[in-house]
Every structure is written in structure tokens, then in C-alpha cells.
Amino acid sequence: MAAAEGTVIMNEEELKRKQREKLKKLQATGGNPRPARTLFMFSLKNPFRKACTKIVEWKTFEIIILLTIFANCIALAVFLPMPEEDSNNTNTSLESLEYIFLVIFTAECFLKIVAYGLVFHEGAYLRNCWNILDFVIVFMGLFTFALDTINKIAGVPMEKASSAAPQTSHPEPAVRRKHRPVPLVPSLPRVEQDEADSYV
Template sequence: MSECPKATKSVIMNEEELKRKQREKLKKLQATGGNPRPARSLFLFTLRNPFRKACINIVEWKTFEIIILLTIFANCIALAVFLPMPEEDSNNTNASLESLEYIFLIIFTLECFLKIVAYGFVFHEGAYLRNCWNILDFVIVFMGLFTFVLDTVNKIAGNRPIPVPPSGPATAAQQTRKPDPAVRRKRRPIPTIPSVQEPTESNSEV
């Protein structure tokens, strides 16, 4: 008779433990968008990797999600306030918003990188690019980085002095600070022969 309560108690404990595990699993699935975490992300980081663990903790941190939402909201306000001007003109407000845009780009790039390390890129179930919203985020981040690199290259190319090729022998002579041989020949004094004066009338009479 004493064994029946123990058996019943063990069954109840097993059921409670099973429900607890199911709740934990459900929380993990909700945190990852309803998909389980892959065993390896980017073919490099396992679930036991300290760096990947840190990325998962940051991405699944509620405060981090709130920060990303506030950043998206601030970015929308900045886009609404920005005033396009013709011929690449600008004002102080636009200049400040352009500087703020780089901060937004850094935050979104960091979010993209952390999620890719945490959940994988595309080849695993529940990977980063298996979510439609993440695809939109990735396209926006990629275009922002591409535009930043393109602007940087254009600025570097614009500040670089353009070499002017020599236009002729005279330019080469000026660069070497030596007169051209043809110029020397032209500047060389031509030897003059004393002119034979024609006999004047007085001389002819003599």
C-alpha cells in the first residue's frame, strides 16, 4: 500500500518536470522566431562556443530588442525630417542627419552580424535569412554599406591630384629646368659678317 503513493508522486513529479521542459523549449522557440537553433552557425560556431553564446544572449535580451525598435523609429523620423536639395546643396539639419545615418547603419549592421552568428546565415533551419523580416533588414544593411563604400571611394578619388601629361618638348624642358636643344639653337647668336660698305661718292671720286 505504501508503494502506491510513492509511484503516484513520482509520476506527478515527472509530469511537472516534463511540463517545465516543454515551457522552456517553447520560450526558446519563441525567442528564435519559432525555429530551433542550428547546431552550428556559419560552419564554425557551435552551441557551446562562448562567442556564439554571447551573441545569443544579446539577441534574445529584451532590452536589445527595444533598442532596435527605438532605432528604427528614430531612423523613420530622420528620413521624414531630411529635406532634399538640388545640386547637392545642404544645410545644418541635413548635415546632422547624414552624420546620424552612420550611427543607424552601425547599429543595424551590428544587429545583423549578431543574429547571423547566433542563428546561422541561410543553410540551417531557423537561420537568419529564413525569416522574411530579416531578409528585408539584410537588404537595407547591404545597400547602406555599399553606398558608404562607394561614397568613400569617390571622396578618395576626388581628393587625389590628377596628373597632367607633358604636352610637348617645351613642357619637358621646363620640368627638367634645362632648355631644349632646339631652343638653344634658336637662342644661339648668329655670327655676323662685317658688311662691306659700298664706296661712297667721295671715295669713288678719289
């Protein structure tokens, strides 16, 4: 009987000890448990990781990201797809603005990966469905930008760089490479000439 009571007391003490350790861990991470190391190099005490965590958990930063997403949606709605290499001043401005959006979203992705880890830890960046969508969009945007830059350096014409979809005079992120097909209508003089030939 005494042995059983001693076992119960030990179990209670061990449980309390684990609870104290868990509480200390939560206090050390500001109430949000984080992995001890991210990307195999950034510990909890790393100054750069601390700065990244502070930024991504800053309420103003979240508001900035939400406003950027809203502005990007407006830009996508205003953008007017045009055939071949045609463009206008509005589209050119929006294409330049798209790079600013890409930089902001890339910075957000990088800061969150450093703060929370990539995928191996609980609460890591790619453990969230929305973050997976953001990561895919950022990756495609960076890949398209890198590919267009390499083509420019190599001197490859834009129309030869991608035969699947026509390009504009400025490189665009992959999320905006949508062109509306325009039917080719023969000009009036050509129709009249065909009619004239049919009578001969």
C-alpha cells in the first residue's frame, strides 16, 4: 500500500515538473511554442531570428500584408490582357508594380520561414494551407522572373522563350500570364479582292 502511495506521489511530482518545464518553454517563447532551431541554423536566441519573429508577429506587419494582397487583387482586376505584344500605359505601370508585390510577398515568406521553420516542426510555415498557397505563388513569381532575366542576358527573343503563351514587352509573373485569344478578321480590301478574283 505504501509503495502504491509512493508511486502516486512520484507520478504527481513528475507531472508537476513537466508542467513547470512546459510553462517555462511557453514563457521563453512569448506564449507561442516554437522549434528550438529553424533551417538547421537559427536558434531561439539568434538575434536575426528574434528580429524576424518580432516582425511577423507585429500587428502592423499583418495589416501591411493584407493591404498588399488587396492592392494586388485590384491590380489584377484592372490589368487588361492584350494580343501579342500590344500594351498600354496602364498595363506597363501595373507590370512594374507587380515586382513590388513580389518583393513584399517574398520578404514575408522568408521572415516566416526563419521565425517558425519550413516544414519539419509543429506550427512550421508549410504546415498551414494558406502559407502553402503563398509559397507556390511566390516560387512561381521568382521562377518566372529568373527565367526572363536569364533569357534577356542570353539575348533570347521573348517570343522564342515561351511558345506556349505570347509575351508582352515586359516580363510578367506567372500568375498574370493570361492572354485572351483574339480572332483574326480579314480586312475589307482583302475581302473585296477575293470577290473580284471569284468573278474572273
